[in-house]
Amino acid sequence: MKGREIEDQLTLYGRSSASRLLLGTARFDSPSLLAHAIRAAEPAMLTVSCRRQVSSSKDSGQSFWNLVRETQRPILPNTAGCLSAREAVQTACMARELFQTDFIKLEVIGDEVSLQPDPFGLVEAATELVKLGFKVFPYCTEDLVLCRRLMDAGCEVLMPWAAPIGTGQGPRNAAALRELRQRAPEIPLIIDAGIGLPSHACQVMEWGFDGVLLNTAVSRATDPVCMAGAFATAIQAGRSAFLAGPMTVQIAAVSSTPEIGRPFADGQLESARTVDSDSNCRLPAQAFL
Amino acid sequence: MFIVVNGQQHPFSGPQTLAALLLSLSPPAPFAVALNEELVLRGSFEECWLCAGDRIDVVHPTAGG
16 A cells, blocks of 8 residues: 555544445346456445345345455445435444444435435434434435534534436536535535546545445446446546645636747747637737737 | 234234244344334344234345445
8 A cells, every 4th residue: 555545544433444435236237246346446335235035035135245245345334215214213223233333324315206315304313323323424415504414413424415316417516516515624525326427526526525435337337347447546536636736727828838938939929829720820819800 | 813024924823032933934144123113132032022913024234325
């Protein structure tokens, strides 16, 4: 591990990782693909869930669980599909017993079409879960007031969406997400849901978000393993760019090569030059007047 | 008399602990159990007596996003 990676770690509830990618384990075509994608992504955490046994198979969940355990990655169980605070709290308690971790990705869905989080249910459930000793990762919208309420409830990480789950649309409300980042600089913010491309992930990391949680963008890619690696690279690139401090955007062109000492310029104006797009020749601006 | 296990009716003939029920169901490990929507810790199965009409949910790890 490089020295810089050790310095720049993602720390969530005291657990540190060089990786800033959290990977969901659903919707892979085969366990083998999932295993290879995990290797390619090197995620900080893996999200998992709990469900009733749905088939007569005696293997129910066992092979999946063995695969996940073999990766030795930290586990983040979720409350996916819960439609009320009460259901989410009950599911979180079951998940803690099953996975033996206090970490919980809290989902309380308020709209079954968009799968938009229910802000009221989220705050209610988060408050209760924190009292029960859980370390809550709430899947929320970019609403600033909601995020404040979740922080007040004791959440030490927030996971705002970029777009609805599974859509791959990328950040739909860039201004609000960037404002949230600026107004809540003290808390880790993980973009969760709606990311479709590595460029989306890179973009939000450039804005200063602390990490990205992915699932469908990897599992439903034509080549999930290759895409997992592409996302890992993009997230690291975005983080490096954020740390490097991007230049300030300028309204007008600013020549990068010094004008002073340019040959063959005798008698020509030294300023206000532009490019003729057809001939690709640099001409004085006055030539177009 | 019946109890409901994972949403399905299950014959229930009298006093029985949750531990005895799980022994007969032999769900693959790992699993967690809720009785009437409340978690039952794994160390409490022997002391948990079932009644007719009880609802038991047994859950396992699964993939999630």
